[in-house]
Amino acid sequence: MPLTQDDLLRMYRMMLLIRRFEERATQYFMNGQIRGSFHPCIGQEATAVGGCFALRQDDYMTCTYRGHGQSLAKGLDAKEAMAELLGRRTGCSKGKGGSMHFTDPRIGLLGENAIVGAGAAIINGAALTARLDGTDQVGLTFFGDGATNQGVFFEALNLAAIWQLPVIFFCENNLYSEMTPIRDMVRTDSLADRAGAFGMATAVVDGYDPLAVYDTTLAAVERARAGGGPTFIEAMTYRLVGHMVGDSEPYRTKEEVAEWRARDPIVMFPRRLVAEFGVSEQQIGAIDAAVAAEIEEIARFAEQSPWPEPHEAAEDMWA
Amino acid sequence: MREITYAQAVREALTEGMTHDPNIILIGEDIGLYGGVFKVTEGLLAKFGPERVRETPISEAGFVGAAVGMAMTGKRPVVELMFMDFLWVASDQVFNQAAKMRYMSGGRVKVPMVIRSQQGGGRGNGAQHSQSFETIFTHIPGMKVVLPATPYDAKGLLKTALREDNPVIFIEHKLLYNTRGHVPEEDYAIPFGVADIKREGSDVTLVSLSRTVLFALEAAEEASRDGVSVEVIDLRTTVPLDLEAILKSVRKTGRLVIAHEAHRRLGIGAEIAALVQEQAFDYLDAPIARVGAMDVPIPASKTLEDVVLPGKSHILDAIRAIVS
Numbered sequence: 001m002p003l004t005q006d007d008l009l010r011m012y013r014m015m016l017l018i019r020r021f022e023e024r025a026t027q028y029f030m031n032g033q034i035r036g037s038f039h040p041c042i043g044q045e046a047t048a049v050g051g052c053f054a055l056r057q058d059d060y061m062t063c064t065y066r067g068h069g070q071s072l073a074k075g076l077d078a079k080e081a082m083a084e085l086l087g088r089r090t091g092c093s094k095g096k097g098g099s100m101h102f103t104d105p106r107i108g109l110l111g112e113n114a115i116v117g118a119g120a121a122i123i124n125g126a127a128l129t130a131r132l133d134g135t136d137q138v139g140l141t142f143f144g145d146g147a148t149n150q151g152v153f154f155e156a157l158n159l160a161a162i163w164q165l166p167v168i169f170f171c172e173n174n175l176y177s178e179m180t181p182i183r184d185m186v187r188t189d190s191l192a193d194r195a196g197a198f199g200m201a202t203a204v205v206d207g208y209d210p211l212a213v214y215d216t217t218l219a220a221v222e223r224a225r226a227g228g229g230p231t232f233i234e235a236m237t238y239r240l241v242g243h244m245v246g247d248s249e250p251y252r253t254k255e256e257v258a259e260w261r262a263r264d265p266i267v268m269f270p271r272r273l274v275a276e277f278g279v280s281e282q283q284i285g286a287i288d289a290a291v292a293a294e295i296e297e298i299a300r301f302a303e304q305s306p307w308p309e310p311h312e313a314a315e316d317m318w319a
Numbered sequence: 320m321r322e323i324t325y326a327q328a329v330r331e332a333l334t335e336g337m338t339h340d341p342n343i344i345l346i347g348e349d350i351g352l353y354g355g356v357f358k359v360t361e362g363l364l365a366k367f368g369p370e371r372v373r374e375t376p377i378s379e380a381g382f383v384g385a386a387v388g389m390a391m392t393g394k395r396p397v398v399e400l401m402f403m404d405f406l407w408v409a410s411d412q413v414f415n416q417a418a419k420m421r422y423m424s425g426g427r428v429k430v431p432m433v434i435r436s437q438q439g440g441g442r443g444n445g446a447q448h449s450q451s452f453e454t455i456f457t458h459i460p461g462m463k464v465v466l467p468a469t470p471y472d473a474k475g476l477l478k479t480a481l482r483e484d485n486p487v488i489f490i491e492h493k494l495l496y497n498t499r500g501h502v503p504e505e506d507y508a509i510p511f512g513v514a515d516i517k518r519e520g521s522d523v524t525l526v527s528l529s530r531t532v533l534f535a536l537e538a539a540e541e542a543s544r545d546g547v548s549v550e551v552i553d554l555r556t557t558v559p560l561d562l563e564a565i566l567k568s569v570r571k572t573g574r575l576v577i578a579h580e581a582h583r584r585l586g587i588g589a590e591i592a593a594l595v596q597e598q599a600f601d602y603l604d605a606p607i608a609r610v611g612a613m614d615v616p617i618p619a620s621k622t623l624e625d626v627v628l629p630g631k632s633h634i635l636d637a638i639r640a641i642v643s
Contacts, residue, residue, distance in 0.1 A: 060392065094425030103424035110391050111424065115415050121384020122416065128385060129392040132344070132370060139388075152411065155381025162376065316426035317460065319484035 003214070008277055011053055011210055012269055013287050015045040018069035019266050020295045021078060025068070025085055025099075029245045034085050038099045041069040043240030046265040047142075047172050048073045050213025051235075054221050055140060060108045060126035062119030063142040065100035066172075066239075067112035070142050075107035078294070079301040088305035095308045096316060108137075117150030119143060120169060124156055127165040127224075138224040140168040140217075146177030148191050157198040157232070166224035168217065169195065169232045172207060174239050179251055195232030207237030208265050240264065321504060326359050326496040328470035329435075332477035333360065333397065335506065337367055340395060343481060346373045346382055347399030356401050357437060357496050379409035383434070387416045390432040395481065400436035402448050403490065417486040418461030433480045435489040439530055439580050440628050442493060446616035449624075451581035453528070456488045457557040457590070463487045463511055464558040468532035470500040472555055475509030482508070492530040512559030516568075520550035523638055524568040526577045526591060528554040531629065535578055538634035547642050557587055565591060566599050573604035576637045580628060583611030605641040610634050 003011075022040040029038045041048065044066070052073035055061065063070040072078055076092060084091025085099055092104055100114040110126055113119040119141045127139035147153050148171060160167045171192075177185050188194060192202040201223065205216040213235055220231035238260040242249050249257075270287075273279040323331070337343045345360060345367075351374045354361030364372040375382040379400065386396035400406055406413060413434065420430050440449030456464045463485055467473035473491065480487040517532060518539050527535040532553045539549035550568050554561065569575050575595055577588035588609035595607060613627040 060388075062388075092425065093423060093427070096425050097423045101423040103420075103427055105391065105424075105428050110388065110428070111420065113416075115411050118384065118411055118416055121381050121412060122388035122391070124381070125385035125388020125390070125394075125396070126392045127388075129389050129394050132394065152380040152384060155376070155378040156384065158376060159378065159381045159385060316422050316424075319421060319426075319429035319431070 003211070005277060005279065007053070008273055009279065009283060009287065011049050012273060012284070013291060014073050015049045015210065015266055015269060016287060016291045017078065017294065018045045018048060018072055020291055021072065021082065021298070022068060024295055024299055025082065026245055028086065034099065035087065036098055037065070037244055038085070039066040039244050040241050041066045041239065043260065043264070044172055044174060044207070044237050045069055046210040046269070047170070047207045047213055047235045047237050050210040051140065051142065051170050051217045053214050054217035055138070057107055059137050060110055060123060060130070060139040061141070062110050062123045063112050064116065064119065064144060064147070065112055065114050066144065067102060067142060071102040071109055071112060074109050076102055076104050076109060078298050082298045082302035083305045086302045086305070087307065088302060089308040089312065090301070090305040094312065094316065117143065117147040117153040120147065120153050120156035123167055124159050124165055127160070127167045128163065130166060136225040138166040138168065138221055140170055142170045142172060144177070145171060145173040145175070145182040145191060148194060149177070149185055157195055157200065160230040161198045161200045164227070164229035167230040168220045168224060169230060170217070171232065171234045172237050173234050174237050176243065176251065178243050179247065181251060190234070192232055192234040200229060201231040202234070203231065204234045204236070207235030208263050208268070210265060210269055320501045322499045323470055323502050324496060325470045325473050325491070325498050325500070326357060328474040328502050329359050329477060329491065330361070330363070331502070332474045332481065333363060334366065336478065336481035337363070337371065340481065342393065343395045343397060344371050344373060344389065345397050345399065346375060346386055348375055348377055348401050350374060350399050355399055357493065359496070360399065379405050380412055383409035383412040384416065386432050387412055387420070387430060390430045391420065391428050395431050397433045397435060397481070400434060403436040403438035403452055404447050404450050406436065406452065414459050418459055421485070422461065429484050430486050431484045433487045433489050435491060437491040437493040437496070439492045439494060440617045440624055443619050443621060443624060445619040449617035451579070451612070453490055453557050454581050454586050457587060461486065462558060463556065464490070465511065465556050466490045466529040467555060468495070468529055468553050470498065470502045472509060472515065472553070474502050475507050476511070476555060478508040479511055483511070490529065495530050509555070511556045512561050513555065514561035514564040515553045515555055516550060516564070517553045518549065518551040520548040520572070522548040522572055523550065523574040523576060523642060524552060524565065524572045525549050525634070525638070526552045526554060526565055526575065528557065528579055528587070531578050531580050534629070534631045534634055537631045538638060541631070541635055542638050547638060549638060562594055565595060569595055569599050570602045573602055574641050575603070576608045576610065576634065576641065578610035578629060578634045578637070580612055582614050583609055584614045586611045608637040608641050610637050
């Protein structure tokens with residue numbers, strides 16, 4: 001079914017919410033209000049939204065520590081997410097998980113993961129559950145280019161291929177394996193080629209084009225629902241900020257960042273909506289205003305939320 | 320009274336569990352047609368079919384990870400690792416994923432999965448097929464840790480494991496599979512965290528687990544001929560740990576030996592010794608003695624392995640040392 005104008009506006013709204021969420025979280029981090037590590041997904045909103053809009057809420061998903069945007073796009077409550085970043089008991093994990101472990105099984109989110117590649121193995125099991133239960137749910141795992149060098153990643157591709165699991169392996173190739181160019185760490189030109197060797201469908205897509213990402217992901221999802229097995233998607237994307245807040249970024253030039261920033265999906269997508277899809281500037285402006293207000297509400301909720309009580313440290317160990 | 324082997328007892332628990340709960344899925348290497356390298360799952364493929372008895376590639380990280388995903392979405396996977404030593408190639412999925420998922424999610428998910436494997440030496444399998452790892456599983460929070468010593472306990476504890484909503488590490492011993500013992504045909508389950516007094520005594524408390532319980536019982540029998548009455552406590556689970564049973568016995572005997580096949584250094588014996596001196600110091604009449612494997616990799620040659628792994632004589636020496 002083609003996307004309606006309403007769908008397109010919802011996609012833009014979610015992309016913008018993710019951007020503003022990460023910007024606010026970056027401020028909190030700089031103020032010392034977010035502890036530990038924080039890996040913003042600024043610049044990678046189009047993959048999160050294009051990918052997740054091709055899923056249903058009952059589909060399963062895993063992602064990585066750069067997964068705030070994907071978690072929100074899958075349906076995670078943004079207030080709970082921000083409260084989690086600030087370590088509050090109202091957070092999605094009651095403050096126990098933090099930035100790298102957003103989890104909410106009610107929306108199929110089986111966890112961000114702080115271990116590179118681990119979520120690819122886990123999504124196979126969720127997809128197997130769906131198959132054993134005879135549902136048409138699928139599993140999608142987001143990971144970066146760096147994960148494609150992990151042993152568990154290859155094991156996961158192989159298992160999905162031999163069991164023909166309904167899984168989408170969604171690689172966000174942002175060109176950098178943490179702080180190292182992926183081209184120095186992989187001998188082949190294409191990451192998708194490596195996946196193809198396991199005997200599964202592959203696709204390469206412009207990760208700065210949310211509609212192309214959506215179409216490509218939807219095709220993979222439909223194939224998986226119909227019993228056609230797994231697909232590997234390589235989405236070419238770029239993070240417009242460092243690997244983590246505080247990254248000195250010696251591995252790339254300002255010119256390269258500027259080139260990608262000129263294509264910033266948060267800027268380009270609304271222009272395209274106006275130019276090609278009959279959306280008015282007023283509609284875009286209304287979304288911008290609504291997201292700005294929503295972010296204030298999210299921040300207020302998170303900042304005013306209570307801290308966990310000391311006794312809660314011992315809770316949530318056993319089911 | 321019916322007697323069956325330890326391996327049969329494990330199989331019977333799996334069969335009964337799978338019959339009652341369609342969500343139980345077996346997963347592992349060579350567990351189908353071949354029946355597992357120790358034949359524990361023999362016949363289960365024919366009975367339950369390939370969707371529920373799933374053979375995997377040699378790919379522990381991949382299939383343990385899949386089990387985590389299955390468990391998080393409503394299945395009860397039971398993973399067979401061919402040797403517990405292979406756990407390490409899947410260790411991220413066990414220690415970072417399965418053990419932590421519930422806590423990291425603030426209690427929003429549960430991970431009801433069982434990893435069963437056999438461990439231990441005594442067969443000349445060498446250093447990468449003979450280790451004992453309960454200490455490590457016990458140290459990392461988030462898993463129940465079970466080590467049955469008898470066929471009766473193996474079946475009853477596995478039945479509980481198959482109903483447990485948390486990750487369970489179910490540790491069999493390769494040299495227990497052919498041991499025989501009484502196992503009732505009727506349904507029964509043994510709760511976790513309840514140690515079993517395998518022999519009553521009044522002079523020395525001897526705490527043990529897994530195959531070492533058999534050596535402990537032999538040592539206790541021999542000690543009795545010297546007039547020393549030894550109480551043998553089989554922990555059965557180290558998480559949860561039945562500390563009360565140990566303390567109760569120590570308050571009676573005043574002497575404690577802990578014997579296990581895992582390396583002596585920082586083994587479960589060290590933890591129990593620490594707990595007992597914290598909580599029953601005044602009752603102790605002698606230093607606490609620990610028996611465990613020598614702190615070297617497990618060697619292959621019999622003459623060397625016999626020295627490295629603890630047996631009856633090591634336990635007897637420890638008993639005599641704290642009684643004299």
